[in-house]
Amino acid sequence: MTHQQTTSTVAVAPAAAVVSAAGRAAVGRAFAVRLALGLGGLALVFVLWWIGTDVLAQKGSFLARFSPLTAVPALFDLLLHSDLPLHVVMSLQRIFVGLGFALLIGVPLGLAVGSFQVVEAATSPAFQFLRMISPLSWMPIAVMVFGVGDKPIYFLLTFAAVWPILLSTAAGVRALDPRWLQLSRSLAATPLETLWRVVVPGVLGHVLTGVRLAIGILWIVLVPCEMLGVSAGLGYFILDTRDRLAYSELMATVLLIGILGFALDSLARSLYRIWAPGG
Amino acid sequence: MESASVLQARGLVLRYPGAAKSVLSGFDLALAPGEVVTILGPSGVGKSSLLRVLGGLQAPTSGTVQMDGAPLRGVHPRVAVAFQDPSLLPWLTLEKNVAFGLDFKHQPALSRAEREARVNDAIAEVGLSHARRQHPAALSGGMAQRAALARCLARRPKVLLLDEPFGALDEVTRAEMQTLLLKVVADTGTAAVLITHDIDEALLLSDRIVLLGGAPARQIGQWTLSLPFPRDDAVEELGTLRIEILTTLRNAVRRQNSDVSHAYA
Numbered sequence: 001m002t003h004q005q006t007t008s009t010v011a012v013a014p015a016a017a018v019v020s021a022a023g024r025a026a027v028g029r030a031f032a033v034r035l036a037l038g039l040g041g042l043a044l045v046f047v048l049w050w051i052g053t054d055v056l057a058q059k060g061s062f063l064a065r066f067s068p069l070t071a072v073p074a075l076f077d078l079l080l081h082s083d084l085p086l087h088v089v090m091s092l093q094r095i096f097v098g099l100g101f102a103l104l105i106g107v108p109l110g111l112a113v114g115s116f117q118v119v120e121a122a123t124s125p126a127f128q129f130l131r132m133i134s135p136l137s138w139m140p141i142a143v144m145v146f147g148v149g150d151k152p153i154y155f156l157l158t159f160a161a162v163w164p165i166l167l168s169t170a171a172g173v174r175a176l177d178p179r180w181l182q183l184s185r186s187l188a189a190t191p192l193e194t195l196w197r198v199v200v201p202g203v204l205g206h207v208l209t210g211v212r213l214a215i216g217i218l219w220i221v222l223v224p225c226e227m228l229g230v231s232a233g234l235g236y237f238i239l240d241t242r243d244r245l246a247y248s249e250l251m252a253t254v255l256l257i258g259i260l261g262f263a264l265d266s267l268a269r270s271l272y273r274i275w276a277p278g279g
Numbered sequence: 280m281e282s283a284s285v286l287q288a289r290g291l292v293l294r295y296p297g298a299a300k301s302v303l304s305g306f307d308l309a310l311a312p313g314e315v316v317t318i319l320g321p322s323g324v325g326k327s328s329l330l331r332v333l334g335g336l337q338a339p340t341s342g343t344v345q346m347d348g349a350p351l352r353g354v355h356p357r358v359a360v361a362f363q364d365p366s367l368l369p370w371l372t373l374e375k376n377v378a379f380g381l382d383f384k385h386q387p388a389l390s391r392a393e394r395e396a397r398v399n400d401a402i403a404e405v406g407l408s409h410a411r412r413q414h415p416a417a418l419s420g421g422m423a424q425r426a427a428l429a430r431c432l433a434r435r436p437k438v439l440l441l442d443e444p445f446g447a448l449d450e451v452t453r454a455e456m457q458t459l460l461l462k463v464v465a466d467t468g469t470a471a472v473l474i475t476h477d478i479d480e481a482l483l484l485s486d487r488i489v490l491l492g493g494a495p496a497r498q499i500g501q502w503t504l505s506l507p508f509p510r511d512d513a514v515e516e517l518g519t520l521r522i523e524i525l526t527t528l529r530n531a532v533r534r535q536n537s538d539v540s541h542a543y544a
């Protein structure tokens with residue numbers, strides 16, 4: 001299985017390197033079509049939003065206050081003339097702290113789970129069990145244990161992000177090419193040398209896949225986490241706009257959360273493209 | 280004579296744990312410095328298993344392997360193994376792949392300059408100096424196999440163990456690699472055990488051909504060739520030898536098949 005994969009990669013790569021100009025033009029066209037379709041789909045979402053708030057809803061009704069026609073200008077106004085950028089920075093900082101802890105815990109655990117069948121057999125039911133508990137359900141306990149502030153949020157985010165990283169890393173170890181391990185054995189590598197020179201670089205692509213999944217989960221869990229016990233961040237800001245009855249600002253924040261999440265996912269994808277082996 | 284051999288195997292028996300039958304029984308080999316011995320035999324006979332034992336990657340069930348007169352315990356720094364697949368690491372450039380392992384703890388300690396010199400020499404020897412910064416995905420099958428050979432040469436081996444190294448290559452590339460191997464052996468003076476199932480390859484490259492057959496496998500024939508290299512013109516001598524080897528191989532297969540039918544009778 002792996003044998004065939006690698007052989008075909010070697011055979012295909014030089015051919016791919018000499019793709020003709022016509023082939024490149026075709027690839028370019030396909031990309032343009034995809035881009036146009038994608039932008040069209042996004043535009044449709046905005047049109048539906050507008051129909052819901054400005055066409056179907058009655059003038060002056062509650063729903064009409066969430067119109068894109070007020071939300072979009074409100075977003076620009078907030079970004080330029082309020083402390084919203086500071087809240088964004090706060091939220092992003094929490095995401096990266098959570099991701100950092102999740103990597104510190106998830107990668108070594110994933111390496112162990114992927115390397116030793118005993119560890120995998122002993123941990124996989126427990127991990128599946130813990131993984132299926134919504135991180136948010138730990139919130140009251142986290143606040144009691146860690147107090148109010150950033151600490152319980154870091155805990156919840158780490159808890160949410162660790163699973164995809166752990167499971168992807170373990171899958172990466174199991175998918176390692178056995179011939180690489182044979183090579184390191186034939187060079188009398190110590191276990192640590194095999195770990196650092198073959199296993200870690202060999203699973204990097206899988207770890208990055210895990211990071212991408214983790215960022216998606218982190219971003220979803222972050223906002224509700226920030227709705228309790230903190231006074232900064234996008235989750236806090238949403239509740240704040242509600243309390244001020246500033247509905248166009250609330251909708252603007254929702255829009256911004258979507259935009260930032262999209263940007264984070266694109267960032268994770270380009271990291272994968274740059275660093276994944278063989279790419 | 281015996282003390283002159285660089286690698287020596289005596290009475291090798293190999294039985295994989297849990298297997299009903301041995302793979303090897305009573306195999307002997309004395310490899311002289313600079314000698315190229317080809318081990319020829321049908322698929323599944325146990326050639327790769329034998330090579331792994333000779334390389335210290337697999338402990339024999341009984342029997343001994345000696346390198347420079349000392350018993351082999353695990354892999355030896357002066358014995359380099361190359362497999363059918365180049366097994367290059369895709370995240371390293373060609374030169375990093377060739378250097379891979381030179382700085383490992385159990386390899387002889389080398390200064391950075393010595394390591395660089397060895398890598399440069401090895402890459403030049405296989406004719407890949409122009410591609411040293413490329414990644415494996417950009418290399419052709421033949422170039423990748425050259426790189427794998429360079430990775431072995433960078434260790435300045437006394438013994439090269441090659442397990443069907445050209446098996447996956449097309450005819451033309453294969454012929455180029457055979458020429459390259461002759462040059463490497465002449466340039467470096469390394470001894471080599473080459474495994475193949477291709478009689479012509481064995482005839483073109485070896486000082487000695489050992490035919491492996493039977494189950495469990497043992498030596499069923501041996502020919503010493505004193506023809507000079509390259510042997511492109513020695514058609515007549517090689518033709519006669521070729522038929523002799525083929526006949527021995529056919530007889531061995533026939534005996535083995537009749538054994539099998541008895542077993543099921």
Ligand SMILES: Nc1ncnc2c1ncn2[C@@H]1O[C@H](COP(=O)(O)OP(=O)(O)O)[C@@H](O)[C@H]1O
Nearest residue numbers: 295298302320321322323324325326327328329
């Ligand atoms: N690691 C192993 N464990 C158990 N059996 C093996 C192992 N490697 C090879 N064998 C068995 O040993 C026999 C010889 O295999 P191999 O040495 O690969 O032969 P060849 O290289 O001549 O094709 C085969 O029957 C194979 O199934």
Ligand SMILES: [Mg+2]
Nearest residue numbers: 326327328442
């Ligand atoms: Mg084999």
